[in-house]
Amino acid sequence: MHDSIQLQYSADGLATAHNSEFLADRRFQDAYRFGMQVGALRRIELHIEWRAWIAIWAAEQALLVPGDFVECGVHTGILSGTVMHWTNFRAIAGRTFWLLDTFNGLPEDQLSESERKIGLQGYNTGYRAGDALADINAKFRGFPNVRIVPGAVPETLAKVEAERVAYLSIDMNMALPEIAAAEHFWPKLSPGGIILLDDYNWVPHINQKRAFDAFAAARGLRVLGLPTGQGIIVKPP
Numbered sequence: 001m002h003d004s005i006q007l008q009y010s011a012d013g014l015a016t017a018h019n020s021e022f023l024a025d026r027r028f029q030d031a032y033r034f035g036m037q038v039g040a041l042r043r044i045e046l047h048i049e050w051r052a053w054i055a056i057w058a059a060e061q062a063l064l065v066p067g068d069f070v071e072c073g074v075h076t077g078i079l080s081g082t083v084m085h086w087t088n089f090r091a092i093a094g095r096t097f098w099l100l101d102t103f104n105g106l107p108e109d110q111l112s113e114s115e116r117k118i119g120l121q122g123y124n125t126g127y128r129a130g131d132a133l134a135d136i137n138a139k140f141r142g143f144p145n146v147r148i149v150p151g152a153v154p155e156t157l158a159k160v161e162a163e164r165v166a167y168l169s170i171d172m173n174m175a176l177p178e179i180a181a182a183e184h185f186w187p188k189l190s191p192g193g194i195i196l197l198d199d200y201n202w203v204p205h206i207n208q209k210r211a212f213d214a215f216a217a218a219r220g221l222r223v224l225g226l227p228t229g230q231g232i233i234v235k236p237p
């Protein structure tokens, strides 16, 4: 069909010859740069542009329906920061962006046996304890409608005072707190609202895929697995 394939993007487990022109879009570049920046650290070693672009799409869809935005698993705020910059979230009236993380790495007692086998217990946030929370506070200081909720999911879920949710980004790298978050927010998710799963289609994270396949099937749905490694669930009307 095509004699020579010219890759437009090759990073983060994804190589594609398909249109990736957003990479040259100044608005995207500015949003992504904000997402990448935390404290003195600019995470230039990471290239997750396609994942960030998908998150932007999901956020824009979510803005069409009522509800707050939530991310469980924030770390340095790459996805949440990119989304907030792109949408100018600070200027959006009546919506809060809730950011949940231990800001101190994953709670090892929540790991299943198979997750231990892939070595997740060594998962390191790349921070000294304490810095991550200070840095994320500083990063989002200019956003009056951001609420940072430190601590372990599921215990912290009840602190999210959202009546409705439009955008739920889940990125905690293991099934137990992720499913707990999805179960907790599903009744609050507006029809048309989106759950964005960061690890769903990553081969080592098969445990999360199986868990979310069951979560979706119980609601008569199927997760859209993406070549970025992400997954998307849209709540039907």
Ligand SMILES: C[S@@+](CC[C@H](N)C(=O)[O-])C[C@H]1O[C@@H](n2cnc3c(N)ncnc32)[C@H](O)[C@@H]1O
Pocket: 072, 073, 074, 075, 076, 077, 078, 079, 080, 100, 101, 102, 103, 104, 105, 106, 107, 110, 125, 151, 152, 153, 154, 171, 172, 173, 177, 198
């Ligand atoms: C891959 S990072 C998230 C990356 C982030 N979404 C971004 O865009 O930069 C995973 C995060 O999940 C957090 N985490 C893992 N298990 C958690 C739990 N049970 N409760 C709260 N945070 C958790 C870790 O502390 C870590 O910061």
